[in-house]
Amino acid sequence: MNYTDYKITRDDLYEKVWTKPMVEIAKEYEVSDKAIAKICDKLNVPVPGVGYWQKLEVGEKLERKRLPDIPPTHPTEHTIRKNEPSYEFEISEEVNALIEKEKNPANKIIVQEKRGSTHILIRRTEQSLEKSYRYSGMLCSQQAEDILKILVSPNAKGRAFRIINTIIQELEKRGYLIYINRSFLCVKMFGVELKFSLNERMKKARREVESLYDRQYDFIPSGILALCIEDFYSDYPLLRNFLDIKSAKLEDRLNEFIIGLLIASQAYIAKEKHWEEIRKVSNEAERKRNEILEAIENEKKKLQEFKKNIKKFHSSNLIREYIARYKMKLLDETLAPDKKQVIIDYIEWAQKQADRLDPFIESPISILDNLKNSEEEDW
Numbered sequence: 560m561n562y563t564d565y566k567i568t569r570d571d572l573y574e575k576v577w578t579k580p581m582v583e584i585a586k587e588y589e590v591s592d593k594a595i596a597k598i599c600d601k602l603n604v605p606v607p608g609v610g611y612w613q614k615l616e617v618g619e620k621l622e623r624k625r626l627p628d629i630p631p632t633h634p635t636e637h638t639i640r641k642n643e644p645s646y647e648f649e650i651s652e653e654v655n656a657l658i659e660k661e662k663n664p665a666n667k668i669i670v671q672e673k674r675g676s677t678h679i680l681i682r683r684t685e686q687s688l689e690k691s692y693r694y695s696g697m698l699c700s701q702q703a704e705d706i707l708k709i710l711v712s713p714n715a716k717g718r719a720f721r722i723i724n725t726i727i728q729e730l731e732k733r734g735y736l737i738y739i740n741r742s743f744l745c746v747k748m749f750g751v752e753l754k755f756s757l758n759e760r761m762k763k764a765r766r767e768v769e770s771l772y773d774r775q776y777d778f779i780p781s782g783i784l785a786l787c788i789e790d791f792y793s794d795y796p797l798l799r800n801f802l803d804i805k806s807a808k809l810e811d812r813l814n815e816f817i818i819g820l821l822i823a824s825q826a827y828i829a830k831e832k833h834w835e836e837i838r839k840v841s842n843e844a845e846r847k848r849n850e851i852l853e854a855i856e857n858e859k860k861k862l863q864e865f866k867k868n869i870k871k872f873h874s875s876n877l878i879r880e881y882i883a884r885y886k887m888k889l890l891d892e893t894l895a896p897d898k899k900q901v902i903i904d905y906i907e908w909a910q911k912q913a914d915r916l917d918p919f920i921e922s923p924i925s926i927l928d929n930l931k932n933s934e935e936e937d938w
Contacts, residue, residue: 564639564640565588565640567639569603569626572602572604573604576599577607581595588641594639602636603633604626605626606624645833646829646830646832648793648795649829650821650825654749654825658821661817661821662814668817670722674717674721677724678728680738681723681724684706688711697710698710698716700742706739707756718784719759722809722810722813723744726757726786729813730746743755751828753823753824755789756787757785757786758784758785759780760783760785762779762780762781762783783803784809785801785802785809786812786813787799788820791827793826793827795826797823798819799823801815801816801819871916871917872916874916875914876913878912878916882910882913911923911925915927
């Protein structure tokens with residue numbers, strides 16, 4: 560993922576928060592207004608109180624809070640990092656049509672108060688909860704290949720299974736393959752495996768303690784159910800968690816969940832295409848690098864052979880020069896026939912060595928041919 564860093568100084572932030580509402584500043588940096596408030600707290604920048612901007616609108620004159628002095632060691636700037644997607648992501652026309660179909664009120668998914676037949680995929684999971692152990696008042700399913708990983712309170716169990724039974728049936732009705740893989744429900748969309756789960760959220764509850772060393776909070780069932788798209792990461796800020804909210808129960812968000820799955824499948828395809836292109840570029844760069852390295856090695860070998868032949872050529876000429884001078888010396892001397900023959904044999908042998916070294920002449924056979932190149936005498 561690519562990113563851009565924005566540095567904001569304490570003085571600039573002070574001017575901004577007293578010039579326009581924090582929500583507008585947050586939009587400018589593409590963060591939440593809570594994030595801006597935390598930065599103000601970190602840099603010790605005073606902020607307008609509740610109702611400040613409404614009072615200004617009606618013409619009331621208000622004074623700014625003074626920017627307080629800070630010690631030399633206190634931070635005077637903050638860096639806001641903005642993440643930027645590293646690849647293009649477009650939803651195909653086919654998927655857009657499916658999304659519009661899910662948005663159509665006529666296709667709204669209804670979770671019946673009384674469940675009909677239990678889908679075979681969750682039958683064993685529901686049975687396993689009857690024998691499951693409890694964790695902070697929650698039922699936790701047993702771990703097995705064909706049993707879903709689920710955490711739900713006894714009070715929310717019936718509702719949870721009605722929802723999950725309905726979403727499985729609706730996905731199958733739309734022609735998608737549903738199965739269990741490593742305790743997660745999986746749906747195959749456009750060749751992409753998407754894992755999802757349904758669990759009940761837990762909330763903190765303060766407890767009475769007798770000592771500072773005692774646990775201050777308990778985690779208890781919240782009654783809030785959530786469908787989550789699991790093990791999926793994207794450069795794009797996709798909605799992965801669908802849960803009970805004030806304006807709608809999870810039962811009323813199942814079409815929205817299917818839309819989330821459709822978008823996630825397209826994001827996954829775009830991500831894989833992006834990484835495939837990166838792999839191709841990387842492989843091509845590696846191929847070229849190997850070609851260059853191979854060419855360098857071949858050039859080195861040719862150069863070594865070239866130097867070796869030059870050395871042999873000089874050595875062969877040196878031997879011939881030696882032989883010529885040796886012959887001239889013999890002309891000045893009177894030798895017995897037996898000694899003369901020895902010298903003639905020596906000269907003939909030396910001539911063969913010169914021919915053997917000369918790269919332009921076919922090398923005569925020698926006993927040294929049985930040695931490895933590295934063991935030959937270095938001329």
